[in-house]
Amino acid sequence: MAIQDMAPESGVRGPVRNSLLYDPKVRGVVVQVLLAVGLVVFFWWVIDNARENLERANIASGFDFLWSRAGFAISQSLISYTSDDSYARAFVVGLLNTLLVGLLGVVLATILGVLAGVARLSRNWLIAGIAAVYVETFRNVPVLLQLLFWYKAVLAVLPGPRQAIALPVGSNLSNRGLLLPWPIAEPGFSDTLMALLVAIVLAVGVGIWARRRQLATGRPFPAFWTGLGLIILLPIVVFLVTGAPLTLSYPELKGFNFVGGLHIQPEFVALLLGLSIYTATFIAEIVRAGILAVARGQSEAAHALGLRSGPTLRLVIIPQAMRVIIPPLTNQYLNLIKNSSLAVAVGYPDLVSVFAGTVLNQTGQAVEAILLTMLVYLTISIATSLFMNWFNNRVALVER
Amino acid sequence: MKSLLIPTVAGVAFSLLAGSAGATSLEDVKAKGFIQCGVNTGLLGFSAPDDAGNWKGFDVDFCRAVAAAIFNDADAVKFTPLSAKDRFTALQSGEIDLLSRNTTWTMSRDTALGLAFGVVTYYDGQGFLIRSEDGITSALELSGAAVCVQQGTTTELNLADYFSRNNMELNPVVFEKLDEAIAAYDSGRCDAYTSDASQLYSVRLTLKNPDDSIILPEIISKEPLGPVVRQGDEEWFNIMKWVGFALLDAEELGINQANVEEMKSSDNPEIRRILGVDGTFGEDIGLSNDWVVNIISKVGNYGEIFERNVGSGSPLQIARGLNALWTKGGIQYAPPIR
Numbered sequence: 001m002a003i004q005d006m007a008p009e010s011g012v013r014g015p016v017r018n019s020l021l022y023d024p025k026v027r028g029v030v031v032q033v034l035l036a037v038g039l040v041v042f043f044w045w046v047i048d049n050a051r052e053n054l055e056r057a058n059i060a061s062g063f064d065f066l067w068s069r070a071g072f073a074i075s076q077s078l079i080s081y082t083s084d085d086s087y088a089r090a091f092v093v094g095l096l097n098t099l100l101v102g103l104l105g106v107v108l109a110t111i112l113g114v115l116a117g118v119a120r121l122s123r124n125w126l127i128a129g130i131a132a133v134y135v136e137t138f139r140n141v142p143v144l145l146q147l148l149f150w151y152k153a154v155l156a157v158l159p160g161p162r163q164a165i166a167l168p169v170g171s172n173l174s175n176r177g178l179l180l181p182w183p184i185a186e187p188g189f190s191d192t193l194m195a196l197l198v199a200i201v202l203a204v205g206v207g208i209w210a211r212r213r214q215l216a217t218g219r220p221f222p223a224f225w226t227g228l229g230l231i232i233l234l235p236i237v238v239f240l241v242t243g244a245p246l247t248l249s250y251p252e253l254k255g256f257n258f259v260g261g262l263h264i265q266p267e268f269v270a271l272l273l274g275l276s277i278y279t280a281t282f283i284a285e286i287v288r289a290g291i292l293a294v295a296r297g298q299s300e301a302a303h304a305l306g307l308r309s310g311p312t313l314r315l316v317i318i319p320q321a322m323r324v325i326i327p328p329l330t331n332q333y334l335n336l337i338k339n340s341s342l343a344v345a346v347g348y349p350d351l352v353s354v355f356a357g358t359v360l361n362q363t364g365q366a367v368e369a370i371l372l373t374m375l376v377y378l379t380i381s382i383a384t385s386l387f388m389n390w391f392n393n394r395v396a397l398v399e400r
Numbered sequence: 401m402k403s404l405l406i407p408t409v410a411g412v413a414f415s416l417l418a419g420s421a422g423a424t425s426l427e428d429v430k431a432k433g434f435i436q437c438g439v440n441t442g443l444l445g446f447s448a449p450d451d452a453g454n455w456k457g458f459d460v461d462f463c464r465a466v467a468a469a470i471f472n473d474a475d476a477v478k479f480t481p482l483s484a485k486d487r488f489t490a491l492q493s494g495e496i497d498l499l500s501r502n503t504t505w506t507m508s509r510d511t512a513l514g515l516a517f518g519v520v521t522y523y524d525g526q527g528f529l530i531r532s533e534d535g536i537t538s539a540l541e542l543s544g545a546a547v548c549v550q551q552g553t554t555t556e557l558n559l560a561d562y563f564s565r566n567n568m569e570l571n572p573v574v575f576e577k578l579d580e581a582i583a584a585y586d587s588g589r590c591d592a593y594t595s596d597a598s599q600l601y602s603v604r605l606t607l608k609n610p611d612d613s614i615i616l617p618e619i620i621s622k623e624p625l626g627p628v629v630r631q632g633d634e635e636w637f638n639i640m641k642w643v644g645f646a647l648l649d650a651e652e653l654g655i656n657q658a659n660v661e662e663m664k665s666s667d668n669p670e671i672r673r674i675l676g677v678d679g680t681f682g683e684d685i686g687l688s689n690d691w692v693v694n695i696i697s698k699v700g701n702y703g704e705i706f707e708r709n710v711g712s713g714s715p716l717q718i719a720r721g722l723n724a725l726w727t728k729g730g731i732q733y734a735p736p737i738r
Contacts, residue, residue: 058511075572345580
């Protein structure tokens with residue numbers, strides 16, 4: 001009633017309010033411009049002040065230091081690096097170490113989280129109970145403590161390199177880490193890689209053809225198994241035909257440490273375990289919520305249509321659960337990547353440890369080092385968000 | 401990320417936002433009534449809190465000496481425990497007035513970092529702590545060894561230099577905090593722990609089995625340790641420098657905590673000058689003329705500070721060595737007060 005009463009009144013006042021001052025559009029623009037100008041002035045003031053303060057304190061500034069010799073060693077590096085390389089290369093080494101632990105952490109946390117989430121819904125009391133205890137324990141302890149726990153636990157249990165525990169195929173385990181035999185490619189190995197590429201293309205082709213045929217004729221074709229067979233068998237055949245051009249390098253104890261093979265350091269394992277196990281508890285709850293969000297009627301209807309439980313889960317439940325799962329899952333991925341910056345606590349050389357730690361301290365250029373580090377995390381996080389948003393759009397409910 | 405970055409980010413933010421400081425450090429310090437002194441988070445003998453929570457140690461006593469010179473009160477100090485990584489940011493940003501944290505005087509720190517060193521309180525060098533069961537006797541046999549080291553130290557750089565110079569393979573394991581690095585060495589993760597030799601003596605005592613570890617004879621670097629202030633405040637810089645020199649000169653002249661009062665009536669003109677009986681040396685650096693009397697009566701001379709914290713009066717039992725006075729075979733030599 002009140003609104004209806006006011007309508008004619010405001011109509012009468014119309015001409016009075018017609019000045020620019022009361023025009024919502026003009027007001028909006030003015031406020032936005034003022035805010036923008038204010039922000040620009042603020043940031044200009046901050047930057048100018050910082051420059052002036054740094055200059056007065058005789059602190060070197062600028063990014064030229066990136067090209068000078070780093071002079072410190074890094075324990076784990078995916079690219080070749082020595083202390084003679086530049087700070088810029090040390091930056092890349094740290095960045096790659098961060099990406100490695102972030103990527104593997106996301107994969108591991110997802111697998112573990114989905115398993116725990118599904119297990120908690122199990123009708124088996126024991127399985128559901130174990131999953132519940134796991135989730136409630138690990139998500140309620142701060143992640144830094146968990147990292148320290150895993151690091152100390154890993155180190156406390158394992159023997160020194162001379163008493164290393166021998167594992168099958170020449171691997172061994174000690175407090176220096178896990179050492180595995182590592183294949184070294186010889187000439188001719190590229191053919192096998194080419195075969196793998198060809199097999200993947202073929203498998204995708206078969207998938208598309210099978211889908212088209214099913215849409216046209218209704219006859220299903222086991223495209224998944226055919227594709228998997230192609231991807232596994234074709235490279236193996238080529239590998240054997242070209243004379244198995246691969247040798248294994250085995251870890252050997254020489255002097256203090258192992259030489260050769262693949263060296264997985266305890267710091268990396270502790271960080272990866274800690275981050276994955278912590279984040280997986282949140283993912284488990286997200287998965288559980290996602291599955292519970294699909295109404296029971298959906299699976300009953302699928303069964304009524306004659307679908308068995310496998311296809312019901314794959315075609316009916318999961319696609320609908322995904323809509324609920326993906327958005328909060330993105331948050332967890334971002335959390336994991338950002339938490340990886342706790343690496344220095346367990347001695348893993350990630351970006352924060354190498355660049356915002358050692359490099360910052362050796363050069364004294366705190367503003368530059370922290371800015372670059374923050375930019376990297378921002379970029380990684382935004383890239384992850386964009387990918388997950390794209391994925392979310394793909395699985396979103398198509399409304400007609 | 402948060403917990404580790406807070407000190408650094410706070411420092412950066414501070415340097416971004418702080419307006420131009422008007423007052424000098426000495427005026428600031430006098431106005432607030434105490435010195436904010438940056439020290440090690442815990443290094444037995446150099447800077448560590450005792451059972452009652454009082455900070456004790458060689459580096460701590462330097463802060464106390466400066467406080468005694470200014471306020472005639474050795475307790476007019478508040479301590480900020482800092483990791484090696486955070487120490488310079490804390491000083492640059494003004495969070496602390498003085499850094500006395502076994503810090504090596506290097507050219508880049510003295511110039512590009514905007515810091516000012518002026519006096520060497522401890523001549524040190526980098527060494528290695530290893531387990532005696534490994535059966536090596538020289539650092540040159542360490543090729544391939546995993547070495548635990550603390551981040552943000554000259555140690556980290558010397559280590560890489562030493563190994564590459566001698567064509568040895570290095571596996572460093574870098575920690576932000578001293579106790580984490582030591583714990584990793586103690587658990588067997590590393591074959592060696594490296595640091596300034598003075599620190600090794602202290603660290604060795606905190607191990608589970610101190611007798612199982614030995615310190616290798618090689619000293620692979622020069623590590624002149626001393627207090628640090630910000631560049632650009634000559635008055636404050638002079639106070640830091642001359643408190644350091646006064647501690648040495650007092651020892652050289654035989655002035656100690658016990659005899660400082662009676663020394664005031666000495667006929668020796670050098671003693672009369674340093675104790676402020678003659679001249680206005682104290683007032684010339686913004687203090688009172690009896691500044692050295694205050695320092696010595698409250699904290700003691702250089703030798704007393706050394707023996708009490710790290711020398712014969714302490715569990716560390718470090719010999720004076722290079723740190724003996726130049727008159728007694730060492731290289732500790734202070735300009736005269738005149």
